[in-house]
Amino acid sequence: MPLSREKIAAAAIRLADAHGLDGLSIRKIAKELGVGPMRLYDYVLNRSELLDLMVDVVYARIAEVDQHQEWRATVLAIAHATRRAALDHEWFSDLLGARPHLGPHALAVGEATAAALSRSPRVRDVGDLQRALGALNGFLVGAIRREVTERRTARSTGTDEAAWQASLGPYLTRMLETGRYPTVARLVIDGAHLDAEETFSHNLTTVLDGVTGG
Amino acid sequence: MPLSREKIAAAAIRLADAHGLDGLSIRKIAKELGVGPMRLYDYVLNRSELLDLMVDVVYARIAEVDQHQEWRATVLAIAHATRRAALDHEWFSDLLGARPHLGPHALAVGEATAAALSRSPRVRDVGDLQRALGALNGFLVGAIRREVTERRTARSTGTDEAAWQASLGPYLTRMLETGRYPTVARLVIDGAHLDAEETFSHNLTTVLDGVTGG
DNA sequence: TATTGGTGGATACACCGTACGGTAGCGCGG
DNA sequence: CCGCGCTACCGTACGGTGTATCCACCAATA
Numbered sequence: 001m002p003l004s005r006e007k008i009a010a011a012a013i014r015l016a017d018a019h020g021l022d023g024l025s026i027r028k029i030a031k032e033l034g035v036g037p038m039r040l041y042d043y044v045l046n047r048s049e050l051l052d053l054m055v056d057v058v059y060a061r062i063a064e065v066d067q068h069q070e071w072r073a074t075v076l077a078i079a080h081a082t083r084r085a086a087l088d089h090e091w092f093s094d095l096l097g098a099r100p101h102l103g104p105h106a107l108a109v110g111e112a113t114a115a116a117l118s119r120s121p122r123v124r125d126v127g128d129l130q131r132a133l134g135a136l137n138g139f140l141v142g143a144i145r146r147e148v149t150e151r152r153t154a155r156s157t158g159t160d161e162a163a164w165q166a167s168l169g170p171y172l173t174r175m176l177e178t179g180r181y182p183t184v185a186r187l188v189i190d191g192a193h194l195d196a197e198e199t200f201s202h203n204l205t206t207v208l209d210g211v212t213g214g
Numbered sequence: 215m216p217l218s219r220e221k222i223a224a225a226a227i228r229l230a231d232a233h234g235l236d237g238l239s240i241r242k243i244a245k246e247l248g249v250g251p252m253r254l255y256d257y258v259l260n261r262s263e264l265l266d267l268m269v270d271v272v273y274a275r276i277a278e279v280d281q282h283q284e285w286r287a288t289v290l291a292i293a294h295a296t297r298r299a300a301l302d303h304e305w306f307s308d309l310l311g312a313r314p315h316l317g318p319h320a321l322a323v324g325e326a327t328a329a330a331l332s333r334s335p336r337v338r339d340v341g342d343l344q345r346a347l348g349a350l351n352g353f354l355v356g357a358i359r360r361e362v363t364e365r366r367t368a369r370s371t372g373t374d375e376a377a378w379q380a381s382l383g384p385y386l387t388r389m390l391e392t393g394r395y396p397t398v399a400r401l402v403i404d405g406a407h408l409d410a411e412e413t414f415s416h417n418l419t420t421v422l423d424g425v426t427g428g
Numbered sequence: 429t430a431t432t433g434g435t436g437g438a439t440a441c442a443c444c445g446t447a448c449g450g451t452a453g454c455g456c457g458g
Numbered sequence: 459c460c461g462c463g464c465t466a467c468c469g470t471a472c473g474g475t476g477t478a479t480c481c482a483c484c485a486a487t488a
Contacts, residue, residue, distance in 0.1 A: 002466090025444065036468055038446080047445065094312070097359035100367055102386065107395050114397040126405050133401075134360065135417035139349065142356030145311035146348065153314055172316065181321050183328040187347075191340050203349035203425075210424030211417075239475065250437050252477080261476065 003035065005043050009053045016054065016091040024091070026050075051095060056103025058085050058092050063108045071119035072208070078113050079140055079204055083197075086144045093148040097141040113137075122213035132211045139207045147196055217249065219257050223267045230268065230305040238305075240264075265309060270317025272299050272306050277322045285333035286422070292327050293354055293418055297411075300358045307362040311355040327351075336427035346425045353421045361410055 011032045016024045026047060030037040044050045062085050065077045086093045101110075117123055117132050176185040225246045230238045240261060244251040258264045276299050279291045300307045315324075331337055331346050390399040 026446080027444075038448095038468070038470095039466095041446070042466075097356060097363060098308070099363060102389075104389065107389060107398060111395040111398050114401060118397060126400060127408060129397075130401060130405055130408060131413055131416060134357065134413060135353065135420055138356030138360055138417065139353045139421065140356060141359060142311060142352030142354060143348065145355060146352055149311060149313060175316070175318065175321060181325040183332060183343075184321060184325050186340060187328060187344060191344055194341060194344060199345055199348060202345060203352065206349060206424040207353065207421055210420040240477085241475075252438085252479095253436065255477075256435085 003033065003039065003043065005053060007033065008040055008043055008050065009057050012050060012054050013057060013089065017089055021091040021094050048099075052099070052101075052103060055092065055095050055101060056105050058089055059101065059103060059105035059109055061085055063105050063112070067112065071116040072212075074116040075113060075136070075208060076204065078109060078116075079136075080201075082109075082140060083144055083147070083200060086148060087151075090148050090152070093141075093145050096144060097137075117212070120212040135207065135211045139203070143200060143203060147200065150196075217247065217253065217257065219267060221247065222254055222257055222264065223271050226264060226268050227271060227303065231303055235305040235308050262313075266313070266315075266317060269306065269309050269315060270319050272303055273315065273317060273319035273323055275299055277319050277326070281326065285330040286426075288330040289327055289350070289422060290418065292323060292330075293350075294415075296323075296354060297358055297361070297414055300362060301365075304362050304366070307355075307359050310358060311351075331426070334426040349421065349425045353417070357414060357417060361414065364410075 008029065012024060012029050015028055015032060026040055027037045029050075030040055033039075040050070044053065062078065062081045065081045068074050068077065086096065101107075113136070114129060114133060117136070118129050120132070123129050123132055172188070175181065176188065222243065226238060226243050229242055229246060240254055241251045243264075244254055247253075254264070258267065276292065276295045279295045282288045282291065300310065315321075327350070328343060328347060331350070332343050334346070337343050337346055386402070389395065390402065
């Protein structure tokens, strides 16, 4: 079993899931596979091509969602699947929007969303479709990125109030006590702990309604 | 003139503007300033703290926009200023949404947008505000990131049709000729060349309308 | 004058991506 | 059967990175 792009991508994804993109290196992947670092370059041109490979593997999982005949349901399903995938593979959100995603599976989900959106009555010509796709994808990558970084900082500081106050507290509370940021302070202090998925869902339908002229 | 956080940040920004984030290194900044690399650590804890510093300098320029009494105009102005800044400093878009932006100027523009949004009649309680901010910021970082990467690939391949066909063509056209991505193909082939700023503006108002219940 | 404290510099370490030269096996023409 | 070229594997080496640590100097003080 001589090695293959698939195996390399799988090992890379394992490592990235465990230690993040910063903890991912050609050498570590090679060690994980029990070969010399240079072997990978027989299957992959670059480190960045390897990242593209990993990204497309994730897109493959996203593309597995069912296609409903209702265009709106299809779009919602794809968006939620993308969010789910990003939460399972946080490094995915780091790559989201950083480069054009042109792998076959990425194109497949692009095709699916574009086709679904174009079935909306308010999307008439190609220009409408371009704009709608742009707004939707923009929101998608932004919202996902946001949620992932929030989750990361929450994890690094610890969820409990005490640890949070101890880590970001000294600086942030001092900042907020200056009184220059009253609204932000209000948000931080008595901001409700709203459910992330529910928020995502809510904002997604809002944007989708706006885009398709609801 | 012994060196300072401001000078370091300015030099770093110059280098990042010229050669991107990948072309930015502690050693190069030090060389630009005519000092040894280790000197920078007397003023900055980390490379990542230095990035935070750079980001906040950009936020300072964004925060300079006038505050209108009309809340909607304020939000629009901030959004456009952010986009403008990201186009002037493309590396900024790489850092957008990647970590919490807690610098004083970042907090200032956060405060301004939050305050403006909370003056919308449809934003009643803190929960509404959180959701609205989330959707707006999400769209903002996603759309900006998208536009910057588009501009980068356009620049790297060359704007003219021939170079584009030559670089991405072989792979992409082969992909599209499989017939598996008809909608994407239509988008690529006879997709109008719409003005980027106009598209941004359009989608921004769309999202803003949705968020504030227009 | 002797000591101390702080400031700038150089060196060193661990790690990174990857260019490059070499070598062993294997199929094929003579 | 022999030799040749080609392909697939391998290790080493180079130039770069962030940063910890030690060291020399120089000013001010006791």
